[in-house]
Every structure is written in structure tokens, then in C-alpha cells.
């Protein structure tokens with residue numbers, strides 16, 4: 001049985017109803033096909049639910065505010081997550097860093113707070129194209145800066161290396177580049193390290209075969225259930 005971690009980031013896709021159908025159908029598929037690899041689904045906040053699954057699919061929040069409750073318009077806190085038994089959160093995703101403008105200081109504060117709650121934290125780092133083009137040392141420095149204030153040895157931490165230029169672009173990093181960059185990250189964090197960036201059924205096998213790659217964080221290709229099932233079948237057969 002594969003121990004690679006597979007995580008699906010729905011972003012702003014799927015409704016409450018379609019998420020429930022997706023989880024039920026994926027659960028059946030995993031149980032029928034004996035797929036025991038750890039699977040995490042990050043639906044939008046409106047679709048969070050305490051799903052009872054046979055296969056042990058875990059549900060996480062794409063984002064949350066470091067508070068139990070309070071006056072933070074548009075945000076959700078621990079009380080809202082607790083209602084659905086959610087104890088997993090994604091922090092540092094490039095869309096929150098670059099589109100929503102989250103600073104490293106705020107990200108580190110969020111991380112420390114959810115660590116304090118014992119949450120499983122998926123922590124994303126990854127360089128934009130101009131940094132990649134500036135060379136490997138620039139990439140290393142950038143990734144180290146994105147871990148400023150972060151306890152990279154936290155026991156419930158799962159790291160994800162997601163180059164910004166590969167997210168949602170259909171452009172995947174080569175296995176060589178993933179291996180090299182994962183070794184840079186592994187030098188400062190020994191926690192499991194996923195790759196994310198245009199992972200799909202046609203490339204998941206070669207990506208997961210990269211030494212030092214402990215799984216995949218998948219956006220676009222996870223939204224369609226049959227594509228997700230194909231990827232899980234591939235992971236399970238490795």
C-alpha cells in the first residue's frame with residue numbers, strides 16, 4: 001500500500017452539495033479498490049462538514065483566522081471549524097500570499113496559533129518565475145524566507161513545495177527540478193514534503209517517483225472526481 005499523501009485543493013470550486021457527493025463517491029471508490037493512501041480534501045469553507053467515511057478521507061480548511069471567534073468579517077475561526085471536527089488547515093498558499101496579500105509575518109502568526117491548537121498544518125512555499133530564473137541560490141533564499149517564523153519541525157506539519165509558475169498553468173516542474181528543490185527544503189525541514197503544481201493523471205506517477213517527494217497537493221486535476229480516481233489508482237499501484 002502506498003504511503004504517499006494525496007491532497008486535493010478545491011479552491012473556489014464545488015458547492016456544499018457537490019462536495020458531499022464527491023466525498024461520498026470517492027469514499028466508495030477508495031473502499032472498493034482498497035486504496036489506503038492518506039487523502040486530504042480541502043473544500044471551500046461553505047462545504048466543510050464532519051463527513052463519516054469508511055476510507056478515512058480527511059477534510060481540511062483552505063484558510064482560517066487565528067482566533068476562536070471574534071470580529072474578523074469574512075473569516076472563520078476555531079469555533080466554526082470545531083463544529084465540523086476540522087483540525088487540518090492549509091497555510092501559506094501562493095494564492096493567499098500573492099492575490100490576497102498575506103504577509104510572512106501574518107502567515108507565521110497564523111501558523112503559530114494553529115500549531116498551538118495541535119492542528120495538522122499543510123504549509124505551502126514556492127518561488128515565482130522571476131526568482132526561478134535568477135537561479136538556484138535565489139530560490140533557496142526565497143524558500144528559506146517563506147519559512148521565517150515557522151516551526152519547520154512541528155510534528156503535525158506537512159510541507160508542500162509549489163512553484164508559483166506551475167500552479168494552475170499546466171506547466172509542471174521536471175522531476176530533476178523537483179528533486180533538487182526538495183533536497184533544498186529537506187535541508188531545513190524533515191517533515192513530509194509534497195509537490196504541487198499542475199499534477200495530473202499523466203504525470204503523477206513520475207512526480208511521486210522523485211526521491212524525496214512524499215506526495216502531491218493537487219488543484220485543478222482534483223476537481224473532477226474521475227481524474228482524482230485515476231490519480232489514486234496510479235498512486236495505489238506504485
Ligand code: PEP
Pocket residue numbers: 009162166167168169170196197198199217218219220221
Ligand atoms: C494548488 O493550487 O495547490 C495547485 C497545486 O494547483 P494546480 O494543481 O491547479 O496547479
